[in-house]
Amino acid sequence: MNYDLFDALAYTSAQPEEIEPGVVLLRGAASHLVSDIHQQLGAILNISPFRHMFTPGGRRMAVATSSCGPYGWISDQYGYRYHSADPLTEQPWPAMPVSWEQFARESALYAGFPDFLPDSCLINRYQAETQLSLHQDKDEKDFKHPIVSVSLGLSAQFLLGGMRREDASRKIPLMHGDVLVWGNQSRLRFHGISRIQAGYHPVFGDCRINLTFRRAG
Ligand code: MD6
Ligand code: FE
Numbered sequence: 001m002n003y004d005l006f007d008a009l010a011y012t013s014a015q016p017e018e019i020e021p022g023v024v025l026l027r028g029a030a031s032h033l034v035s036d037i038h039q040q041l042g043a044i045l046n047i048s049p050f051r052h053m054f055t056p057g058g059r060r061m062a063v064a065t066s067s068c069g070p071y072g073w074i075s076d077q078y079g080y081r082y083h084s085a086d087p088l089t090e091q092p093w094p095a096m097p098v099s100w101e102q103f104a105r106e107s108a109l110y111a112g113f114p115d116f117l118p119d120s121c122l123i124n125r126y127q128a129e130t131q132l133s134l135h136q137d138k139d140e141k142d143f144k145h146p147i148v149s150v151s152l153g154l155s156a157q158f159l160l161g162g163m164r165r166e167d168a169s170r171k172i173p174l175m176h177g178d179v180l181v182w183g184n185q186s187r188l189r190f191h192g193i194s195r196i197q198a199g200y201h202p203v204f205g206d207c208r209i210n211l212t213f214r215r216a217g
Pocket of ligand 2 (some may be wrong): 135191
């Protein structure tokens with residue numbers, strides 16, 4: 001593949017790193033987009049602010065979430081699913097910025113997934129001491145589509161497990177600007193985020209932000 005074809009990613013010297021079959025790490029690939037992302041994120045959160053959803057079992061999630069795009073991910077007493085309106089405002093989710101969608105498509109292409117058209121971006125916020133327990137992403141209709149995950153702000157240890165919850169997991173450090181593309185035979189791997197260590201990031205302050213682009217519908 002001729003990587004020079006990809007304008008938005010051509011700046012990076014980092015070559016795609018295949019961590020496991022179908023799990024590709026693009027180190028620092030979002031770095032050039034940080035100020036755009038930060039600005040657009042402010043506008044999105046003015047419409048659909050971060051909130052702590054409740055699991056179907058009634059537990060308040062430690063991670064605060066919002067979404068943009070045609071579908072947003074929600075969780076409540078009735079389960080986990082995608083919905084075209086924000087339950088908080090009963091209005092459509094804010095639009096997915098064109099620059100975000102293009103970046104997600106280009107990242108997927110660069111990682112070997114040529115036909116990715118995201119219709120949902122889940123926005124997660126972690127404050128110090130927050131963790132995300134092992135889970136599978138299986139609320140989307142068709143697992144043939146990858147997920148593109150962008151890490152911003154404080155660093156995290158991503159736990160990359162296997163196909164069963166009890167399988168061993170390895171730790172992948174994810175830093176500001178890193179992009180992880182996740183699909184094919186790894187699409188249903190268990191994964192999570194270790195407890196976030198306190199710190200301060202010059203752009204995102206005392207938190208870690210993660211954007212995950214998905215094809216939900
Ligand atoms: C996070 N990410 O990085 C949580 N899921 O904050 C995820 O749960 C995730 O990064 C599916 C694919 C990629 C991910
Ligand atoms: Fe996930």
